[in-house]
Amino acid sequence: TLHGIQVDKKNIDHIYESCTRIIKNYHINDQSVVFLRTMDDAIKYSQYLTTIGIKASPIVSSMSDEERDIILKAFRLRTKDSPKVLVTVDVLSVGFDAPQLRAVIMPYGTGSVSMYLQRIGRGLRTFQDKRTCHVYIGGKDPKVEAERWEETNRKAMNAGKRSNDIIEDIELNAGLMTETERKDTIAQIKLYK
Secondary structure (H helix, E strand, O other): EEEEEOOOOOOOHHHHHHHHHHHHHHHOEEEEEOOOOOOOHHHHHHHHHHHOOOEEEEOOOOOOOHHHHHHHHHHHHHHOOOOEEEEOOOOOOOOOOOOOOEEEEEEEOOOOHHHHHHHOOOOOOOOOOOOOOOEEEEEEEEEEEEHHHHHHHHHHHHOOOOOOOHHHHHHHHHHHHOHHHHHHHHHHHHHHH
């Protein structure tokens, strides 16, 4: 589920407050990833979360591979001491697999459709009893507008005809979307593949 969030991108305290509100109100029992702009912000925010009782850990490029691996292994195994929230800049954008993720929080736009898709892809893995992953974005990404994609997603999910290929499904259900929605959706799927 895609959610647009209002943030003052020039005020890091407001970013922290917005992300914290989302985690506390909707994902306190879930595992989440927060993407921030700088390593310093990621470290400070994870420390802040820990001080208010939410287990969090930064995952940044300045950490040793061994240190990151220990944290990520604990996160995947969901041990009692593992973090509930990982805070990063770009380290977890690709190659990170934790299918139990239920929330991906990006208070800033990425400036790149492929980076956006890589980041949300961290939460789109299937997992036992997982029905949805919530994606929170606080910036308009190129050609990604929350309301438009939510509507397109609803249309695609309500499509009646199914095949083994998502692009074929869109073609089979051509009357459900506008031509622009259809073309944009197919372009995004091809880019993601």
